[in-house]
Amino acid sequence: MHDSVRTANLLGATALAVTDLVLADVARAAGVGTSAAAALVVLSATPGISVTEVGRRIGLSQPAAARMVTTLEAADLAHRRAGSGREVSVQLTPAGERAASELLAARGRPLTELLSALGPAQQAALADLLTPLLARLYSQVGNSELLCRLCDRASCTSGATCPIGQAERERDG
Known part of the structure; x- marks a missing residue:
């Protein structure tokens, strides 16, 4: 359990x-x-x-x-x-x-x-787990800039979608 x-x-x-x-x-x-x-x-x-x-x-x-x-x-x-x-x-x-x-x-x-x-597969799994957690944090905080204030934005958006930015677009869309 x-x-x-x-x-x-x-x-x-x-x-x-x-x-x-x-x-x-x-x-x-x-x-x-x-x-x-x-x-x-x-x-x-x-x-x-x-x-x-x-x-x-x-x-x-x-x-x-x-x-x-x-x-x-x-x-x-x-x-x-x-x-x-x-x-x-x-x-x-x-x-x-x-x-x-x-x-x-x-x-x-x-x-x-x-x-x-972590190995590569575990790192990928962790990224998959962090995505909905970050979306939930965005729904609670409501400020993508505040959440990402120390983010390396280029690393988050190169070849991927930023989960916080996506949560913001879904809220505003």
């Missing part, structure tokens, strides 16, 4: 350990906190969005996002540009682009290492 409580506990322990590994490597690689690291990834994927939009995509209020962008500017990782009206857009500097690239690589290393414990 299947014990769903045990499976949930195993999933919880795995999720927490993976999160700890990934966030430690990401923060170390970027030299900034996890919110600022997420902002670097978001800005590398969508340059020129507003400070408010950066905050929305990484789960920060507008004032907190403005403070975080100030921190990125002080580290010469980003700069603000005047937009239309009162809107201010944010762009990465060349150093910010490098930092975003380095932190995505740092994020991937512990995940790739962990997956090496």
Whole structure:
């Protein structure tokens, strides 16, 4: 008989350990906190969005996002540009682009290492299992940008469909 409580506990322990590994490597690689690291990834994927939009995509209020962008500017990782009206857009500097690239690589290393414990068939099976879990998470969170704030988007969409993007299209379709 299947014990769903045990499976949930195993999933919880795995999720927490993976999160700890990934966030430690990401923060170390970027030299900034996890919110600022997420902002670097978001800005590398969508340059020129507003400070408010950066905050929305990484789960920060507008004032907190403005403070975080100030921190990125002080580290010469980003700069603000005047937009239309009162809107201010944010762009990465060349150093910010490098930092975003380095932190995505740092994020991937512990995940790739962990997956090496599985054979190719097991990795494919895990991908098949993660797809409906991510769709369920999207239905609960309702914000694909927030869920994917530290995602290596190119790796998720090259030759495959992003399960979170698909869940969003199905909701909006």
